[in-house]
Amino acid sequence: MVKGERIHYSHRQIPILKGVNVDLEYGEILAIIGPNGAGKSTLLNILSNELKSEQVDFKKLSFSNWDTLELSRHKAKFSQHFATDIPLTVEEVVIMGRYPYFSSEPDEADWSAAHAAMAEVEISELGKRPYNHLSGGEKQRVHLARVLAQLKNVIAHKLLLLDEPLNNLDVKHQHLVLDIIGKLVKQGNSVVLVLHDLNLAAQYAHKILLMKEGKVLSVGKPEEVMTTEFLSAAYGFPAQTFLHPETGKRLIFFGDK
């Protein structure tokens, strides 16, 4: 679905990404992890075409060959840098996700997509409330509903990119969002997300890409990447890994005590 080969990116001649390879299949969740400043958000911006790179293909076509409107029906991105002050109601913010589908007014299908997305992230009852009155976690779910509404269409193999989507969310809503992602990929869509919570990454992602200083330190299945050696080296802090007694998935603990 998305293939990037030897992605390089510099800002004012300072290299940020130094030859990163990414290969995302249909129906796959890829979690990008790594310490602060490793280049995770920059890589996500390149994979979403917010930063331009000729080294990335989306569905076997360079982004520059895609029609912009068509592309916005195939992929959507959630970013942490959403506006905290928007003088609109919650449902008016969510309906923005339908801009690729209507020119003047949203129709019934647009509203039904928006309302379905709001129900998924459990904000239906907030629909008429002013967005500005919501808590941080509620605002975050409004924007998640907006990007989910954007991808409600009959196109096969859509791509959802999420930059730290679980920040501000309580445990239940973190798992709610990860379950929504799980359902999306079961339908053949793909998800790339930047996560700081390594245990959630190990629990839900099919593939992990561990970054350090603009390079890929390791990529593969959680059990291949989330080893004591790789994690300690990436984060510069002693890591211990265990296996969940029932699921066999990795559990990660930092510290040497």
Ligand SMILES: Nc1ncnc2c1ncn2[C@@H]1O[C@H](COP(=O)(O)OP(=O)(O)OP(=O)(O)O)[C@@H](O)[C@H]1O
């Ligand atoms: N627009 C920019 N101008 C200057 N430097 C930038 C810019 N964007 C990114 N960088 C630098 O590139 C490096 C990688 O940044 P990036 O945001 O991709 O890291 P990250 O892994 O997502 O970090 P974090 O976990 O802290 O969010 C950092 O050193 C950052 O300062």
